[in-house]
Amino acid sequence: MGIQKIDLSNFTVFEQESIDFCEGINILIGENGTGKTHLMKLIYSACKAVNPKVSFSQKIVNTFRPDDFKIGRLVNRKPGTSSSTVKIHALKNNLIKSVSINFSTKTNKWEAEVKNEQSWEKEFGNLESTFIPAKEILSNSYNIISANEKSNVEFDDTYIDIIHSAKVDISAGRDSMSKKPQLNRLEKIIEGKVFFDAPKDKFYLKYGNSKVEFNLVAEGIRKIALLWQLMKNGTLEKGSVLFWDEPEANINPLHIPLIVDMLLEIQESGVQIFISTHDYTLSKYFDIKSNEKGKVQFHSLYKTEHGVKCESSSKFKNLEINTIRDTFIQLYKDEIKMEMGS
Amino acid sequence: MIQIEESKMFFEFEKERVFRIENSKLQKTIGEGIKTVEFLVALKEDEIYFVEAKSSSPQPTPENKEKFETFLNEISDKFLHSFNMYLSAVLKRNHYDEITETLININKEKAVFKFILIIKGHKIEWLQPLKDAIYKKLLHQNKIWKSSVILMNEEIAKEYRLVKER
Numbered sequence: 021m022g023i024q025k026i027d028l029s030n031f032t033v034f035e036q037e038s039i040d041f042c043e044g045i046n047i048l049i050g051e052n053g054t055g056k057t058h059l060m061k062l063i064y065s066a067c068k069a070v071n072p073k074v075s076f077s078q079k080i081v082n083t084f085r086p087d088d089f090k091i092g093r094l095v096n097r098k099p100g101t102s103s104s105t106v107k108i109h110a111l112k113n114n115l116i117k118s119v120s121i122n123f124s125t126k127t128n129k130w131e132a133e134v135k136n137e138q139s140w141e142k143e144f145g146n147l148e149s150t151f152i153p154a155k156e157i158l159s160n161s162y163n164i165i166s167a168n169e170k171s172n173v174e175f176d177d178t179y180i181d182i183i184h185s186a187k188v189d190i191s192a193g194r195d196s197m198s199k200k201p202q203l204n205r206l207e208k209i210i211e212g213k214v215f216f217d218a219p220k221d222k223f224y225l226k227y228g229n230s231k232v233e234f235n236l237v238a239e240g241i242r243k244i245a246l247l248w249q250l251m252k253n254g255t256l257e258k259g260s261v262l263f264w265d266e267p268e269a270n271i272n273p274l275h276i277p278l279i280v281d282m283l284l285e286i287q288e289s290g291v292q293i294f295i296s297t298h299d300y301t302l303s304k305y306f307d308i309k310s311n312e313k314g315k316v317q318f319h320s321l322y323k324t325e326h327g328v329k330c331e332s333s334s335k336f337k338n339l340e341i342n343t344i345r346d347t348f349i350q351l352y353k354d355e356i357k358m359e360m361g362s
Numbered sequence: 363m364i365q366i367e368e369s370k371m372f373f374e375f376e377k378e379r380v381f382r383i384e385n386s387k388l389q390k391t392i393g394e395g396i397k398t399v400e401f402l403v404a405l406k407e408d409e410i411y412f413v414e415a416k417s418s419s420p421q422p423t424p425e426n427k428e429k430f431e432t433f434l435n436e437i438s439d440k441f442l443h444s445f446n447m448y449l450s451a452v453l454k455r456n457h458y459d460e461i462t463e464t465l466i467n468i469n470k471e472k473a474v475f476k477f478i479l480i481i482k483g484h485k486i487e488w489l490q491p492l493k494d495a496i497y498k499k500l501l502h503q504n505k506i507w508k509s510s511v512i513l514m515n516e517e518i519a520k521e522y523r524l525v526k527e528r
Contacts, residue, residue, distance in 0.1 A: 308423075337487075345487055348487055348490065349486045349487055351490075352486055352487075352489060352490050353486070353518070355490075356512055356514065356518060356522075359476065359510045359512050360476075360512065360522055361406070361409075
């Protein structure tokens with residue numbers, strides 16, 4: 021399966037827009053408030069809705085967490101706008117299947133009109149999808165799921181789901197030959213292995229015979245450790261979809277080329293990937309390294325009078341509207357100005 | 363006025379403000395193996411620019427690794443040799459007659475030195491990584507003298523009145 025396209029009508033910051041995705045790595049860029057995470061959460065909700073136990077509309081509510089769990093609050097706020105439609109298309113065996121949702125500002129809770137949900141479940145029932153949020157959460161995983169269920173704390177579903185995914189037992193068998201080099205490379209950075217202590221409900225990093233609480237490890241290392249865990253326990257396997265919100269957050273730039281290499285290899289093994297980023301180094305490395313391997317598509321989201329629009333290109337450098345590059349250019353111009361003293 | 367054409371770019375300065383160090387008597391009398399920038403220019407009081415012009419630079423791709431390193435070494439050698447040669451002339455250890463009053467009688471306490479590389483047709487976003495690499499090559503020089511490394515393309519150089527519009 022591959023998510024192929026999304027049609028948006030009056031959803032949050034979008035008015036009318038359609039975006040085509042590639043089967044490889046889709047990199048969303050754009051300034052704050054252009055809907056990068058919204059797009060990823062929407063598509064993620066559709067991916068999770070392949071499970072008959074999960075409702076598409078309820079998953080949207082649980083990942084976006086609007087006030088009073090009212091999906092109607094996700095309708096674009098332009099005066100006179102009262103309803104929203106989203107349609108997500110996916111490809112399977114050269115056939116396009118879609119699921120759509122329609123709701124208005126008056127829709128009660130998540131009681132939206134969803135079309136084709138059953139055929140969506142039937143077609144893509146075994147699809148695995150994972151969303152890595154921008155903020156690391158495993159170090160706070162203790163009791164968080166039950167606390168969230170009791171509404172003692174409020175975390176959107178992306179945080180809860182990633183804890184569940186990370187807790188999946190590490191397969192006892194040997195790592196496949198294709199997986200092993202990738203795991204080894206990550207182990208060199210984290211200098212250990214992830215260990216989940218089920219009775220304590222806590223994650224640790226294991227260094228030889230000693231283990232360190234996850235919350236005592238640097239946040240950047242924890243994020244790379246999470247990637248290790250997801251690869252090790254088979255969550256990121258062929259045919260799955262990975263969403264990663266700002267992979268660069270808290271990661272030392274030194275490790276960015278390796279993260280890019282890893283993601284290109286994961287994509288080549290058959291995982292479709294969605295990334296949002298503000299990072300120049302990450303984007304440039306994708307531009308450079310995807311020359312040799314992998315399929316990459318950049319999607320630049322930008323604000324207009326008619327809501328957020330999107331420009332796509334397989335090359336970061338070829339985007340007409342590119343806020344990351346433009347900021348970098350401005351920084352350089354400012355630096356010259358400072359050096360030249362005028 | 364002095365007019366200079368280098369790497370398909372056109373420069374024009376008041377005669378008093380420029381020293382064409384390349385192929386100068388200073389360079390020739392010192393001898394073989396000394397590399398130089400195109401010229402030195404003083405557009406502002408107490409500021410000496412060492413200007414090198416290039417029509418292109420190799421991209422730092424894996425296949426260009428050696429070429430890129432050679433380019434970095436060549437540029438940093440040109441800046442370093444020119445700086446040392448100029449200072450030796452200011453201290454009257456080497457030939458200095460051809461250097462103008464403005465450039466030879468510098469304020470020794472205040473003078474600021476800037477190493478400027480202008481690359482024609484270079485995109486702005488390609489300048490920063492190259493600038494960082496050259497700055498690193500000249501790190502000790504820059505630390506000792508508080509000198510700067512500045513990379514420009516032709517358009518930026520025009521903004522700062524280094525390259526002249528034709």
